[in-house]
Amino acid sequence: MLWATENFIDLKRVQRAYRCSRGLLYKVVYEQLERKRRTRLYDLPSVIGIDEHSLRKRKYQSVDYVTVIVDHKNKRIYEVIDGRNKADLEDAAVAFKRPENVKVVTLDLSNTFKSFAKDTFPNARLVADRFHVQRCFGKLVNRFRKRITGDDRKNPIRRLLLRDGRKLEPYERKVIRLFLKDKEHLREVYSLKERVHRRYRTRGKKRARKALIKILDLMGQSKIPEVVGLRKTILAWRNEIVEYFNGRYSNGRVEGFNRKAKLVQRRAFGFRSFKNYRLQLLNACRGRV
Incomplete structure (x- = not known):
């Protein structure tokens, strides 16, 4: 039956194929x-x-979240936790085996995850995911762009502004220069975004730290409130951001498993039971172990 559930589209088809009751199928x-x-x-x-x-x-209630702990080495989900607040995570961490083994933890810019990781994994270096850092600046560019062009996702300038400038064609860079010529605030925010992209191409932790300090200094001189607000976030995460350059770990694999989790949910047409969802997701993302 387990083979059938992994290869059939949903459990109803397994039930029809094996001619068994729903209760028996779920139990087995x-x-x-x-x-x-x-x-x-x-x-x-x-x-x-x-x-x-x-x-x-x-319906009429908040969204239920789950937290995943991903094993980067074996390319699998290590554990699925019901909830995302620190109390939920700490309750689940009691069952973790040898947390002192963990040397690196990749995470997004979540203060909850940061606090949990520091308390639970005493020997670990925390690494802020580069794509979440870059996205913070991309969102800022998009916010100022909307004030000029409106919320039009099909506007070609949107795509050009959000892409890494190094990957643009010469004529595309010219289009951006002309577009930003008389837009002081958007030009400043776009320049910061490009500096962040260049910083992630830096080699070496010391150089990266110096580049980040320069970016923070520029943000500190800004008269734009949104830039000043973002600077506080980057400043609070500066050590974790720089740690990326000591091994270049990211949360890319974790995001991939999040996508796979959505496929598991769609295939089952949703889950009422977290316990059942956890077992299905751990089985679907079992990796090489």
């Missing part, structure tokens, strides 16, 4: 998934990633 399948999960238990790896994704949205 999830008992087998739990047995398989127990056979794959192992100590925490040296490099992990943390992120959250939504599980369901209840």
Whole structure:
């Protein structure tokens, strides 16, 4: 039955194929998934990633979230936790095996995850995901662009402004220069975004730290409130941002598993039970272990 659930589109088709009751099917399948999960238990790896994704949205209520702990080395999900606040994470962390093994934790710019990782993994270096840092500046560019062109996603200038300037054709760079010529605030924000992109091409932790300090100094001189506000965030995460250059770890794999989680949800037409969802997701993202 477990083979059928992994290869059929949904459990209703398995039920029809095996001519069994819904209750029996669910009982057998999830008992087998739990047995398989127990056979794959192992100590925490040296490099992990943390992120959250939504599980369901209840009518007239808030969205339910789950947190995933990803094993970068074995390319699999290590654990799925119900909730995303620190209390939920700490309750689940009690069952973690040998948290002192963890040397690197990749995460987005979440203060909750940062605090949890510092308390739970004492030997770990925290690494802020580069794409989340770049996206902060991209969002700022987009916000100022909307004030000029309106919220038109099909506007070609939107795509040009958000792309890495180094990857643009010469004529595209010229279009951007002409567009920004009389737009002081947008030009300043775009220049900061490009500096951040260049900084991530820097080699070496010391050079990267110097480049980040220059960016923070420029942001500190800005008269734009949004830039000053973003500077506070970057300043609070400066050490984690610089740690990226010591190994160049990112949360890319974690984001990939989040996408796979959405496929698991769609295939089941949603989940009412977190316990069942956890078992299905751990089985679908079991990696090489």
